Each structure stands twice: as C-alpha cells, then as structure tokens.
Amino acid sequence: xxxxxxxxxxxxxxxxxxxxxxxxxxxxxxxxxxxxxxxxxxxxxxxxxxxxxxxxxxxxxxxxxxxxxxxxxxxxxxxxxxxxxxxxxxxxxxxxxxxxxxxxxxxxxxxxxxxxxxxxxxxxxxxxxxxxxxxxxxxxxxxxxxxxxxxxxxxxxxxxxxxxxxxxxxxxxxxxxxxxxxxxxxxxxxxxxxxxxxxxxxxxxxxxxxxxxxxxxxxxxxxxxxxxxxxxxxxxxxxxxxxxxxxxxxxxxxxxxxxxxxxxxxxxxxxxxxxxxxxxxxxxxxxxxxxxxxxxxxxxxxxxxxxxxxxxxxxxxxxxxxxxxxxxxxxxxxxxxxxxxxxxxxxxxxxxxxxxxxxxxxxxxxxxxxxxxxxx
Amino acid sequence: xxxxxxxxxxxxxxxxxxxxxxxxxxxxxxxxxxxxxxxxxxxxxxxxxxxxxxxxxxxxxxxxxxxxxxxxxxxxxxxxxxxxxxxxxxxxxxxxxxxxxxxxxxxxxxxxxxxxxxxxxxxxxxxxxxxxxxxxxxxxxxxxxxxxxxxxxxxxxxxxxxxxxxxxxxxxxxxxxxxxxxxxxxxxxxxxxxxxxxxxxxxxxxxxxxxxxxxxxxxxxxxxxxxxxxxxxxxxxxxxxxxxxxxxxxxxxxxxxxxxxxxxxxxxxxxxxxxxxxxxxxxxxxxxxxxxxxxxxxxxxxxxxxxxxxxxxxxxxxxxxxxxxxxxxxxxxxxxxxxxxxxxxxxxxxxxxxxxxxxxxxxxxxxxxxxxxxxxxxxxxxxxxxxxxxxxxxxxxxxxxx
Numbered sequence: 001x002x003x004x005x006x007x008x009x010x011x012x013x014x015x016x017x018x019x020x021x022x023x024x025x026x027x028x029x030x031x032x033x034x035x036x037x038x039x040x041x042x043x044x045x046x047x048x049x050x051x052x053x054x055x056x057x058x059x060x061x062x063x064x065x066x067x068x069x070x071x072x073x074x075x076x077x078x079x080x081x082x083x084x085x086x087x088x089x090x091x092x093x094x095x096x097x098x099x100x101x102x103x104x105x106x107x108x109x110x111x112x113x114x115x116x117x118x119x120x121x122x123x124x125x126x127x128x129x130x131x132x133x134x135x136x137x138x139x140x141x142x143x144x145x146x147x148x149x150x151x152x153x154x155x156x157x158x159x160x161x162x163x164x165x166x167x168x169x170x171x172x173x174x175x176x177x178x179x180x181x182x183x184x185x186x187x188x189x190x191x192x193x194x195x196x197x198x199x200x201x202x203x204x205x206x207x208x209x210x211x212x213x214x215x216x217x218x219x220x221x222x223x224x225x226x227x228x229x230x231x232x233x234x235x236x237x238x239x240x241x242x243x244x245x246x247x248x249x250x251x252x253x254x255x256x257x258x259x260x261x262x263x264x265x266x267x268x269x270x271x272x273x274x275x276x277x278x279x280x281x282x283x284x285x286x287x288x289x290x291x292x293x294x295x296x297x298x299x300x301x302x303x304x305x306x307x308x309x310x311x312x313x314x315x316x317x318x319x320x321x322x323x324x325x326x327x328x329x330x331x332x333x334x335x336x337x338x339x340x341x342x343x344x345x346x347x348x349x350x351x352x353x354x355x356x357x358x359x360x361x362x363x364x365x366x367x368x369x370x371x372x373x374x375x376x
Numbered sequence: 377x378x379x380x381x382x383x384x385x386x387x388x389x390x391x392x393x394x395x396x397x398x399x400x401x402x403x404x405x406x407x408x409x410x411x412x413x414x415x416x417x418x419x420x421x422x423x424x425x426x427x428x429x430x431x432x433x434x435x436x437x438x439x440x441x442x443x444x445x446x447x448x449x450x451x452x453x454x455x456x457x458x459x460x461x462x463x464x465x466x467x468x469x470x471x472x473x474x475x476x477x478x479x480x481x482x483x484x485x486x487x488x489x490x491x492x493x494x495x496x497x498x499x500x501x502x503x504x505x506x507x508x509x510x511x512x513x514x515x516x517x518x519x520x521x522x523x524x525x526x527x528x529x530x531x532x533x534x535x536x537x538x539x540x541x542x543x544x545x546x547x548x549x550x551x552x553x554x555x556x557x558x559x560x561x562x563x564x565x566x567x568x569x570x571x572x573x574x575x576x577x578x579x580x581x582x583x584x585x586x587x588x589x590x591x592x593x594x595x596x597x598x599x600x601x602x603x604x605x606x607x608x609x610x611x612x613x614x615x616x617x618x619x620x621x622x623x624x625x626x627x628x629x630x631x632x633x634x635x636x637x638x639x640x641x642x643x644x645x646x647x648x649x650x651x652x653x654x655x656x657x658x659x660x661x662x663x664x665x666x667x668x669x670x671x672x673x674x675x676x677x678x679x680x681x682x683x684x685x686x687x688x689x690x691x692x693x694x695x696x697x698x699x700x701x702x703x704x705x706x707x708x709x710x711x712x713x714x715x716x717x718x719x720x721x722x723x724x725x726x727x728x729x730x731x732x733x734x735x736x737x738x739x740x741x742x743x744x745x746x747x748x749x750x751x752x753x754x755x756x757x758x759x760x761x762x763x764x765x766x767x768x769x770x771x772x773x774x775x776x777x778x
Binding site for chain 2: 038039166167168171174175178179182193194195196199200219220223233234235236237238239303304305320321323324325326327328330332343349
C-alpha cells in the first residue's frame, strides 16, 4: 500500500496560471523521491501542496490512508526543510538542534530526549556542549542536518536545501542526507533543478516540465531510457546526443551495397534496421521497437559514453573541441550525422582537427518519434 | 558557431605573450588583495584564473582592465607598458557575472552602445555590420528589437558577450560570466565561448571559482589563493601534478582523497597501518600526505555478502561502502577505508550497495605524495581538518555509537 498518494493534483492560480496540471504519483514508505525539473515546472508548487502551504485547486492528497488535501499544515505530519541555514553562533550544538522543537513549544524534557536521540544517531553526542565555531566544517553540516530533521515527521519535504552551498559542501551534504535517510528511512520528497543531485540522491526521480510529469523512474531508468526528448536533454551532463533523421527497418542483403565497403557489415547484419541522418548511416543492433516501424522520421539518442572510438566504426568524426574534466574528457566531434559528444578517459589529449572512426553502441541507442517526441 | 571574417594572428605572434604582469601588488583597505603577481597570457589563449571567493580574482581582472592601479608592479600589453593607462586606452572588453545591460534599451541599442562611445566615430554601415555579425554568432538575431529586460538570463548573458565582441577588443576579460546561469545553459555556453574565442583569435582572461569551467575551458590555468599564484599550467598538468594539497583540492569533483601516511616496511601506510602505495626509497621525511584521485582507486576483490549499512566491520585492509552515488556515466562510492573516508569513482553503475566490502587498490603511478613542510613554508598551510579528520564525515561513524 502506498504511503503518500497524489491523485490528479492540480493548482491553478487566480490569475489563470496553471502551475500544476494533474499529477498522479504513489510514494512508498521510506522512499526518497526527487522532483526534478527546470524553474517553473511545478515541482515546488507540488511540494507546497503536500506541505499544506498551498491548497490544491483539483485532485487529492492522501497521507498514510487519510485524505489531507484540505488540512492545515500543522495537522499534517510533514516537516518542511527549506535550506540548511547557517547555525546560530551564540547557541550551543544542543540549543541549535533543539531550536525547532522549542519554537514548536515542546516540553523541555521532551526536547532534551529528542536532541539526545538524534545526536546519538548522527554521532554528535560528544559535541553537544560546543559552539559552532569550535566545530569542523563537516561537523557543522551534520549539526545543520540534525536540526532540520530533529522533528521526525512522517515525511520530510526538502525544497532545494543545498541551494546556497558551494560545490564541495553540496557534495558532502548530499552524502550526509543520503546516509541519514538510509539509516532512518523516513519518507522524503526532495525538490531540485540539479539533475546530478537528483541522480545521486533518489530512489526514484519524477521529472517534471510545464506542470506535468514527464517520467517517473529510478535514476538508471530515467538516464538510460528517457521517456521523451525533454528528459533525454535535461538528464545527464551533457544531455543525450540527439540526431534527427530517418528510421529504416532494413530491406535485405543489398541495402548497404550503395555505400561501398561498409565497415559495419557482418554476416547476418545486412538485413538489420538502420538509421540515416544527413550523409551518415547508423546501424541499429537488435530489432527496432514494434511501434517504430511505420514511423520513418525519428530522432536517435545516444549518451556520450556510448559513443566509442572504433577503427571499424562507420562514422567519421573530426575533433572540434575537447572539454577536459579531469577524470574524463568530452570530445565534441563534427560528423556526417551532425555534432556528437564522445566521452573518453581524459588521459590522452586529442588534438583539434584529429579524425577518428566512431561506433554508436547499438544496444544503447534510444529512438524517439520526431513528431510526438516520445520514446519509441 | 562560425565566424564570417576574422583577422588571423600570425602563428609566431600567437605564441608570444600578449599580456604580462610583473610583481603586481594591490592593497584594498585592510586587505592585501594581490601579492606580487607574475603572469603571462599568450596572444591566442584562454587563460583561466581559478580561486575561491576572496582570492583576488576580480581585483586581478580589474587591474588588467585599468579599473585599479597597482601599488607596485607593471602591466604590459603587446610589449607596451600600460600600467598608467586608463581603461579606454587599453582596448579591452569586460564581461561581468551580472550581465549589466540597460534593461529598458533594446538588445540592438545595448549592442550599439560601445560602438557609439565618444571618439569612436564609426560609420553607421559599419555599426550595423558588426551588430548583425555578433548577433548571428551568438544566435540572438531574433531578439535584436526586444527590450533587454524581457530576456532570460542566458539570453542576457549572450547579449553581454555580444557587447564585448562588437568592439573587436584586443583582450577579453570575463568575470564569472556563467555563474548566474542554470546548469544546462552553463554547459552549452562553456563550449560556445571556447569556440568563439578561438574563432576570434583574441586572448581571453576568464575568472571563475568553478573547477569544471577551469578544467574544460582553459588552455592554461592560474590557481590563485589569498592574492598569490600557487601554480600555473595546463589543466592536465595541474590536475595530475598539483604542487600542493591546496591546489589539488581546487580541481576535481569529487575532491582528491588526502590521507596522512607514514613510511613502514617499504610502503606508505595509513595511520591505522593499512599499506596504500609502495615507498620507492627510504630517504626523506617519514610522514607525508598521500593524494589520490577518486578515479585512481580500483575497487577490487569485492565481498558480495556484505552486511547492511552500519552493521558490519571491514576486515584489515578492507573498505566498507557507505554511500553509492549514481550519476550517469560514473558511480561515486564513499567508503570507510584505512581509517579515512575515501571517495572512489568507478566507470559505470555496478551492483555495489551500501554495506558491501571492497579491497581497494590504488594506481600508485598516479598517486601524489605531498611534503607537509614546503607547503607550510610557502604560507599555504594544509587546512587543519584534512589532517585530523576525513573531508566529509558521515553518519553513523564506523564502529560509532549508532
């Protein structure tokens, strides 16, 4: 049984703006769900409706079996975490962590017990009497997370909580949140526009755009099998290589004769389906999806790490720009099918203008309908 | 991005320094912003100045532009001393982080503005030609008659860059121009800027705190900290051979693993005794700091039946997986290993899960040993937290109170 269920949830503002246009989502207990999308996609509005900070104009929200759609925020057992604010310098760690409980008017004994419990779980017990300035950067982050989660509601709602931190802090905090969530298994809904943050944190990602859900899936599903062109572009850094062209279901052994000596030609593969774009031709490995046969015009998608250098590859690429990233390089290549990005290990430098033969891993190709932009 | 007409710089001139700073120091109020900067930018290169907030990056850029006059030292351009020259006489173009367009003006008027500056006297046809040229390169032709205030952040920054290129300056100065843009746009503009600069064959000094921008865009990187240059080199040189732990930490995401080590029985060992890499010779200091990039550790000899998170004890030399971060082409593991928290980057999502145990192996040829003393002698102390605890503490702690 799902724990939190959004059913046809909608939000239309008085000025007519339709921020959320019918969201259906079932969340299991203990899941970490990330709502991912660009600004204006409706992710924050959805979160605020779950929190009760905005009222839905359509649909319903069920939490633990109860309809909470119209309940006040305080009557829902949810905890909203906006940002990991700086700690209060004049308060001890104990006072900092207990601050939200004091603000909520809990009895001192109850506050003390809860602070002790969270501090023990997060290995902060020995630091409770200290002041923030006496802590390392890492311990300060732990305290700010402890303060954010000390209330132990049924659901944590986090709205871009890492927004103001610098890159290193974000990475460390991300790991803290993931480890704490794995240890406590409190259901968490986390909003971000940062696809890398979403990939690294989520059990499941909900990709949103224009007030609608584009795809729900595990990070691997969303990354490897994007539901449409928007998801293919938005998820991944860089986004998927997308090549508009035409799909050919394969027309028999003579099909490749016109292109002369075909390096990809192997016994039994001549009859296989292939894809053409501009002057280029990409052999497709397995059978193409049933729905794709009649399509013709389509867009081929391939992740940069599935573009390989291969002396027998059928596509010739010229290096335009190398983006060195330390542990890898993205080579931007001009090819007969258009511009492609190929990921390499970064150890060896590629000169601009160098030409290489490329193979697109046929098992990793995504195909999209050119008109509907949906995955085929 | 293609450029129609470009005055190509002769190959010989391209290798010569166009810009050179010698002994430049600048004090701003109580802060010594720049301390004896020596720097050269070649006639056809993109030089990235990388450093955290407060390193002196913007002051350095303003000094090159002529907006600040150095207390000591000289600034030379194309062999000529310009230290005392005012900004207009230097013929450089500055692009800032916050776009700085005139919001109520059209894009066209914003672009024309630098060309209509007093004393330029460009013919109308030439102004029009240059604006059409810049608009086409930057793909802003369809916005030309729109008010700047109606543009998105990315479009505004394109216009700001356009305003810099229409002038055909001798040098581009960029102060974190991509910082306020969203991730997808940054990614695209990074490559566009590199290709644009190359097509214009004009040198560029690009200031940023973003290590990914520095690595991916730079021909050479200057690492700046507290007003001093710590290292200058190609992105590969600095990433693979950083001169100090401070420089090493500036580049790479996740950050380099830094582990205090001691020489014991022919190996550099972690403080808990785990041997990490062979010790080539027995001379020199017996205690050092080992730097290992996360991708230079192989997670070998995996135990498949690892206990769940927090419940297990890793055996001697073993690592316990704490967090598995799947981010597309790579997966980052955070492990407890050798008494430290260590990041390992593996090429693709495996079946590894929190609680699994590994027996990691370091690619010794790519590991870096730092002397602790020279770093401190240069006034660049290793941050204390790195020596006393791992960079990103986790919960619950290994064998802790959880």
